[in-house]
Structures are given as C-alpha cells and as structure tokens.
Amino acid sequence: MxxxxxxxxxxxxxxxxxxxxxxxxxxxxxxxxxxxxxxxxxxxxxxxxxxxxxxxxxxxxxxxxxxxxxxxxxxxxxxxxxxxxxxxxxxxxxxxxxxxxxxxxxxxxxxxxxxxxxxxxxxxxxGTFSSMSLASVYAINELRTVRAAGIEGILKLSGRAGSWADLVAANPRNADRLRAIGAEEFERVFERWFEAYVPKPNEPIPGxxxxxxxxxxxxxxxxxxxxxxxxxxxxxxxxxxxxxxxxxxxxxxxxxxxxxxxxxxxxxxxxxxxxxxxxxxxxxxxxxxxxxxxxxxxxxxxx
The missing domain is CATH 3.40.50.1820 (Alpha/Beta hydrolase fold, catalytic domain)
Structure with a gap:
C-alpha cells in the first residue's frame, strides 16, 4: 500500500x-x-x-x-x-x-x-426506492446526529460498515480532521449531498x-x-x-x-x-x- x-x-x-x-x-x-x-x-x-x-x-x-x-x-x-x-x-x-x-x-x-x-x-x-435508501444510509443519520450531538456525535457514529467511527479507528488522524471541519460545515455539506439522493425526473442516477x-x-x-x-x-x-x-x-x-x-x-x-x-x-x-x-x-x- x-x-x-x-x-x-x-x-x-x-x-x-x-x-x-x-x-x-x-x-x-x-x-x-x-x-x-x-x-x-x-x-x-x-x-x-x-x-x-x-x-x-x-x-x-x-x-x-x-x-x-x-x-x-x-x-x-x-x-x-x-x-x-x-x-x-x-x-x-x-x-x-x-x-x-x-x-x-x-x-x-x-x-x-x-x-x-x-x-x-x-x-x-x-429510482425512488434505491436513491432514498441511500439517503437514509449515507446522509440522514449524519444530519440527525450532527444536529443533535455535534461533531463529537459524528466521531462516534457507528452501526454499519464504513461508519465514521470506523474511519476514525482506521485512521486516527480523521478525528482531528472532522473536528477541524466542525459541525456547521459538516451539516452544510451533508445537506447538499443529501439533496442528490432526492429523486428527480431528469436524474437517472443521484446527482x-x-x-x-x-x-x-x-x-x-x-x-x-x-x-x-x-x-x-x-x-x-x-x-x-x-x-x-x-x-x-x-x-x-x-x-x-x-x-x-x-x-x-x-x-x-x-x-x-x-x-x-x-x-x-x-x-x-x-x-x-x-x-x-x-x-x-x-x-x-x-x-
């Protein structure tokens, strides 16, 4: 590697x-x-x-x-x-x-x-189900967590492969990187990323x-x-x-x-x-x- x-x-x-x-x-x-x-x-x-x-x-x-x-x-x-x-x-x-x-x-x-x-x-x-399923897996939990518990909540967010807690465990540098990004910027970016998963008639695949x-x-x-x-x-x-x-x-x-x-x-x-x-x-x-x-x-x- x-x-x-x-x-x-x-x-x-x-x-x-x-x-x-x-x-x-x-x-x-x-x-x-x-x-x-x-x-x-x-x-x-x-x-x-x-x-x-x-x-x-x-x-x-x-x-x-x-x-x-x-x-x-x-x-x-x-x-x-x-x-x-x-x-x-x-x-x-x-x-x-x-x-x-x-x-x-x-x-x-x-x-x-x-x-x-x-x-x-x-x-x-x-399609609708597939895209909205991704929204629930890769954006909604993040938005709920950062709004309720800030960036420290994101650092602990787990429950599935590829979670943020996994990313911090695999690369401890990511804890400081997430803290530097901060809750406000994290939420702002994830609001934008979430919108890509909302099905639109002119988007065959998200975004x-x-x-x-x-x-x-x-x-x-x-x-x-x-x-x-x-x-x-x-x-x-x-x-x-x-x-x-x-x-x-x-x-x-x-x-x-x-x-x-x-x-x-x-x-x-x-x-x-x-x-x-x-x-x-x-x-x-x-x-x-x-x-x-x-x-x-x-x-x-x-x-």
Missing part, C-alpha cells in the same frame, strides 16, 4: 498486477474500503489477464483521510481520483466501478474525459442530470441490475444505456438474485456484498481487450 496527498488529504492506494499492464481503476461502492471482500478478488482476476489494477480508499472510505467538498460525494471522489492519477503520473485508465463506485466512475468519465479510455459499470443505483451522459464518448460496458435487485434496479441500467451513445448492455455474469443472496449472507455474518463481482472478470477482460461480447449483449442498444 502507498499514500498520496491530493486536495488537502491523504489517499491510500495500491497496485495489483504486472507493472507493464494496461492501467485499470477499480472502485467499489458505498463507503467501503478497497479491502472489502470481493474487491481484491476481482482485481486479481483482472491482473491474471495482464492488467495493472489501481485500488484506492476513496475519501471517507477505509484508511484515507475524510474530506468534505464537491456537489456530491461522488463528484468529490471523481475529483480526487483525477488529482491522484495526475500526481502519480498515471493515466489515462480504464475506469471500472460497481454500485456507488459506478456512479463515481460515470462522473469521472464525464468530468475528466482525458483520463478515461473505457468505462465499465454495474449495479447502478437509481447526475440525464443531459450529461452524452458527454461520455469512450467505449462503455454496462452490466445490468438483477431482475429483482431493488437497490440497483434493472430499469436504471436500461436508462443509463439509452443515454450513453454506443454503450453495450449485457446480462449479469452472476445469478439474477446474487445481490439478494449476498445481502442475506452478510446478515448471517458471512461473506461480503461484493463477493459476486469476481465473476465479472472474464467479461470485463473481453471488453477491455476489445474482444467481442456480442453473445452477451441484450437486444436493446443505444442508438
């Missing part, structure tokens, strides 16, 4: 795979670390295909420094990744991401097109207007959501596909109910939400290397 300081905060990262391999960035979802189950396994699968995979703890994830800026948390992460690649003298890269990482990488491709050669995303969040998707000009692969995956609706995959010219939409390489199975397993204290992702390595390698994926494509294509 290594560290780089960008935008006033330290980002923890590591490379997996041969040094001369094509550069790929792999971004997980939620506020989960690069070390969350399933992430390294997918990276190793890509590395076995000759890729040099960058894994990173995004701001407010894992061992990196907490940061609060940007229109949304995903905008902040896209800006951080761009600054990190430039600081490391890397790029352009293949941008891959699932769940919240899909949103991060979509915004990265829109905002920093010079740093992206291809885009691959899956488990995309969108991203439908007009912006046409700015993505690179080859794009979308792995659609499962048949009854309410957290990553099938419908949203179709919407994003329709909005990115020339994108390819494929059936998932895992079972239709893989997310539901993983969720139940985690509730039993087993495995990780991202365990199914390693099954995507073959199709992602086909996509990156320009091999045909026609046999996996759905009938619907972007015009």
């Amino acid at each position: 290594a560290e780089v300081e960008v935008n006033g905060g330290v980002v923890v990262y590591e490379w997996v795979g041969p040094e001369d391999g094509e550069r790929v960035v792999l971004t997980p979802g939620g506020r989960f670390s690069k070390d969350h189950g399933g992430v390294h396994e997918l990276a190793e699968g890509l590395a076995a295909g000759g890729k040099r995979v960058l894994l990173w703890d995004r701001p407010n994830c894992g061992s990196s420094d907490v940061q609060l800026f940007g229109q949304t948390e995903s905008h902040m992460r896209a800006a951080t990744l761009a600054a990190m690649l430039e600081a490391l003298g890397e790029g352009p890269v293949v941008a891959l991401g699932g769940s919240g990482g899909a949103r991060d990488m979509i915004l990265f491709a829109i905002e920093y097109p010079h740093l992206v050669t291809k885009l691959g995303v899956w488990s995309i969040v969108g 991203v207007s439908e007009t912006r998707f046409a700015q993505i000009k690179v080859p794009t692969l979308i792995i659609r959501g499962g048949e009854k995956d309410y957290d990553h609706p099938k419908r949203t995959s179709y919407e994003v596909h329709a909005l990115i010219p020339g994108s390819v939409l494929i059936d998932p390489p895992w079972p239709e109910d893989a997310w539901e199975q993983a969720t139940r397993a985690v509730a039993r204290g087993q495995g990780s939400l991202f365990d199914p992702w390693q099954q995507a390595a073959p199709v992602l390698l086909d996509f990156i290397d320009g091999r045909p994926v026609a046999e996996r494509e759905l009938a619907v294509r972007a015009s």
